[in-house]
Amino acid sequence: MGKRLAGAEKEVLVEIVRFTQRNGLKGAEGGWKDFLARNDKKFGASVCDPRKRSKDVLLAFLRTFSKDFQKYFSKLVRRQKERSAIEQYMKKFPDKISPEMKLVQLTAQHPAYRKNYNFPSYQEGWKVMREGEVTNFMNSKTMLAVDCEMVLCHDGTEALVRVCVVDSNLEVKLDELVNPLKAVADYRTNITGVSKKDLKGVTCSLVDVQKSLKKMLSKGKILIGHSLSKDLHALKVDYAWVIDTAYIFKYANLLATASASLNSLSKSVLGYAVREEGEPHNCLKDAETAMNLVIAKLKHGFNDPIEVAEKSVPESDMMKLLAHRIPVYLPCQELLKIFSGNPSIEEKIDSRTRGDYYSTCILFGDIDEVEKAFEELDGQETKDSSGRLQKHVLLKRDNGDVANFYVRKMAYGCRLNESEFSKKRLPLVEAATPTEKDNDGNEPKKAKNW
Structure with a gap:
């Protein structure tokens, strides 16, 4: 077992054992309860709370996993150490936390966060992004918004086919079509806006996108998205410093555990629809809208519950x-x-x-x-x-x-008139200054045409 894992604090080991429980992971002697039943003749699995077990018992259980898993556990130890240092700083110096980082905290406090952001990043192809040092995050204000489109593959999985990233000025940092590298059963063109012919000759892969994101997210950057956990699943990226626009607003006309669609939230907060009924998603527009929602939250607060605009149903x-x-x-x-x-x-x-x-x-x-x-x-x-x-x-x-x-x-239970929408709306953030080409109807210079 690596020195990092063996030298970890008990609290960190407890979290790793809990991680194995949540994901149903098993070592050579089965899962956590199986291990206790086999190795503790006195209590067995009756006392299965990892907090009530000694550090030696926790380590002994983690030793039953393969070397590859132990390497992954070592990454979790490193990340937990970095995260704990940042959280301790936040508690000690709450007045020094940037408003952007407070929205990161707000996202993490949402009831659905623990479930939806529990990524299977131990699986092949996943990348665990480092949190970084405290100095990178204590006043972090640099934000990037991401949105992805996925297709359905013949093996029943979803695969990334387009990804867009914009900064807080709505400048395009990444706009790529992505080759799924496996047989596609349904391009969902009416939703994704991507067809088979669009991917002809595309060489960009998921690994290429992950490398780009790793560079972008260095030194304390915050990642934004709407129901962002779904995008991170598609990207196979495990990253903690996120703002999920589905989590940072309170809703007056939805269940406490529910979240609004990006289109409905945009109508209520920003005063515009991201897309018209039946129109395909636009990856770039969705990323821009997520960024605008965060800027609106930072500027106007929106601390009171808002009425979510009804989706129009044909x-x-x-x-x-x-x-x-x-x-x-x-x-x-x-x-x-x-x-x-x-x-x-x-x-x-x-x-x-x-x-x-x-x-x-x-x-x-x-x-x-x-x-x-x-x-x-x-x-x-x-x-x-x-x-x-x-x-x-x-x-x-x-x-x-x-x-x-x-x-x-198909219809929604709450119908809202335009006069009932939230009055707090932020004027749209203008995109990066267009070039002469843009005035002719093309995308900004940094966006890739496809």
């Missing part, structure tokens, strides 16, 4: 109910058994299959029929993460088995 979608988390063994036509009226099944479901589950839409003749069908569904009514009503329903099959899934409304 009338055609209002005549649908979304059935999701449907077990793949359940034929979609069987779903119709539980709905009143005369519904039909949307045919295109291939791009909505995720592992053991899939989703599809139930189509009705009019909105009243949708309302009646949802109202008559027998199931527990809840809200999804965006505030839309859904029911957890059970379907008894002819063979006696019972399948369960969710049925969700």
Whole structure:
């Protein structure tokens, strides 16, 4: 075992053991509880809280892992040491913390942070970025915003196909198409804006992007994004000093654990929509909007809960109910058994299959029929993460088995008028000074055309 891991403080070892628990990691003698059951004849796994175990026991458990894992654990020790030093500084000198770093703290305090930012960075291809020294972070104000687009691959995973990074002046620092280097099942062009022909001849890889980000994030830079953990998963980058714009605002009309979409948040805070209904995502615009949201938060506070603008739902979608988390063994036509009226099944479901589950839409003749069908569904009514009503329903099959899934409304429960939007809005930050080419309608000089 490396000297760094053996010489770590007990509190650090406790966090590493907890990391193995959260990720279901096992050494030669199994997981943490398996190890205790085998090696502690007196208490076994009955006292499994790592804090109540000695440092020697914690080290003995970590020694059961392979050398590669122990090298990874050593990286975690180094990072935990750097992080602890910064956190201690923040507690000792709270008045010296930059407003930007306070938003980093606010992000880390969100209820969903621990779950969503628990990255599997022990896996192949991941990069663990160093936190750096205290001097780099105590007054850190340098921010970069990132956004990514991903495609669905034949192996069921998602792969990065475009990444954009901008600074606080909205100057483009990175705008790259990325070759996924494996077979793509669905380019999701209607969402990503990227098609197969766009990637023809593209040589930039995920590793190239990781190298670029490593240089950019040196010396205490803060990374910004909306639901940023998803982008970091796509980038396979583990980095702690982040501001997640989905976490730093309080919402008056969403559940405490819910977050608003980037488009809805932009409408409410900045006063503009990032994209119109049905328009593909624009990676660069999304990164710029995330940066503008942070600048708005820094300038105006937004400490009171805000009303989140309703996403516009096309009338055609209002005549649908979304059935999701449907077990793949359940034929979609069987779903119709539980709905009143005369519904039909949307045919295109291939791009909505995720592992053991899939989703599809139930189509009705009019909105009243949708309302009646949802109202008559027998199931527990809840809200999804965006505030839309859904029911957890059970379907008894002819063979006696019972399948369960969710049925969700397409419309949002809270409707807001323009006058109800937050009055605190920040004028848009102008992008970098355009060149003559820009005036002709092309992108700024530092952005790459594609």
